[in-house]
Ligand SMILES: Nc1ncnc2c1ncn2[C@@H]1O[C@H](COP(=O)(O)OP(=O)(O)OP(=O)(O)O)[C@@H](O)[C@H]1O
């Protein structure tokens with residue numbers, strides 16, 4: 001449990017002094033407030049004994065004015081402090097969550113949709129913030145009022161037994177809290193989960209809105225989204241039912257106290273056991289406790305609800321990244337570092353079938369490796385393991401003799417320019433997209449990379465050239481332009497290893513040839529891995545491997561592979577050649 005509350009506790013510890021000062025102001029404000037029944041009680045007694053005098057009215061008014069002013073000013077300052085730390089908490093938690101998100105890996109994101117994660121950052125953080133701000137403020141207010149009311153009562157001439165009888169219904173409160181608390185928490189958890197599901201559904205449907213429109217399935221989508229909203233409503237109603245009941249119960253007990261006070265106190269006044277002034281003061285004291293009690297009910301209610309959120313956020317922060325760096329990891333020495341894969345087999349977590357089986361290969365620095373193979377044969381998987389998106393079995397992959405897990409992630413990933421199949425573009429300028437890994441890159445370098453990726457002329461034809469902004473996910477670019485922009489990003493890195501994962505599949509054959517020629521020229525002394533479906537893209541590679549169902553089934557140069565007449569490679573070649581001569 002201590003671990004689960006970690007976030008809030010560590011925050012409060014670091015900002016305790018602001019809380020302390022906020023609470024002090026609030027307490028001081030309430031100290032003043034607790035004087036007013038005494039003033040009115042004394043005034044009543046004076047009224048009874050000496051009639052209405054100008055001096056008494058003046059004194060009482062002045063006292064009430066001072067109490068009002070002091071309560072307002074001190075209370076306001078106290079509230080500001082506490083609201084202020086609440087906002088700090090929000091900021092601090094959102095930053096911490098985001099930082100944590102950047103450490104979590106592919107497996108985590110496969111299980112948790114973007115919408116759900118947004119829901120943590122928005123809904124849960126806000127719920128916790130509201131409850132701590134409101135909680136601290138109102139609890140300080142209420143406790144102080146209740147305690148000072150009780151102290152003032154005890155210090156007055158009101159008999160103790162009378163006080164005890166009058167406030168007796170209030171001892172039921174802790175019992176109610178224990179009874180209903182877990183229930184409220186569980187229902188609140190359900191509400192937060194369904195809010196998360198809704199944001200998830202919204203995110204998914206906004207993302208796919210163009211597809212939706214093309215298939216004219218708006219009705220189905222509306223219905224699906226409507227269903228998630230219905231669930232929220234149902235869960236919220238369940239929560240409202242129990243929390244309203246809880247919230248109503250506490251002021252009810254307060255009112256019960258007041259009834260007892262009026263009846264019993266009134267009786268004692270009639271038989272002259274206590275003075276009229278004491279009766280008025282007692283009634284006011286008990287009345288004074290009703291609002292704070294209501295506030296406490298409110299606070300407990302909110303805290304129960306926000307505990308569900310806090311637990312969700314803490315659970316998330318406690319999720320360990322799957323890929324961790326070795327304590328004594330060293331930087332990759334790229335200067336003479338062959339890449340070797342030894343008997344590598346790998347199955348994705350939870351998958352029944354292995355995606356790679358017994359793969360062995362070596363790429364010497366400066367050489368080009370071509371990988372070809374049917375869709376789903378494990379080409380991208382091999383790259384993901386190389387980049388440690390997933391961890392390969394210990395020792396199966398090494399660079400220059402050092403196993404991958406002994407290398408720092410930064411030097412590993414910084415030395416490999418990977419151009420993925422679906423090059424993601426951000427909603428920013430083309431220039432920033434190309435210079436993604438180093439925003440400060442000079443324009444001339446960005447232009448050179450664009451030139452190498454054969455996208456330079458297209459970019460120049462856009463209204464703002466390299467400063468042209470791309471819409472959400474780069475809608476203004478065609479598929480082939482998008483691919484080449486992503487390729488330019490990889491070229492700009494000028495890294496020791498360049499991996500093109502089917503990165504020129506959407507460009508025409510002429511452009512492809514031009515791009516491949518440029519890469520061969522530019523990267524003569526650097527390592528390049530070319531993954532493609534077209535033989536034309538890799539026929540100049542120093543070694544080509546053919547993959548099928550996770551295995552390497554053929555390897556060699558273009559010429560030697562063509563020589564193996566019954567092999568997949570020769571077959572592919574025949575089909576592709578035929579295609580190109582017909583087309
Ligand atoms: N994250 C994942 N979790 C589980 N299985 C996966 C995952 N990614 C890929 N696979 C499976 O692993 C196998 C190999 O996939 P991989 O993406 O490596 O194929 P590929 O050769 O790159 O195919 P393509 O030519 O279509 O890009 C496939 O059967 C695929 O379904």
Ligand SMILES: [Mg+2]
Pocket residue numbers: 379380381421501
């Ligand atoms: Mg692939």
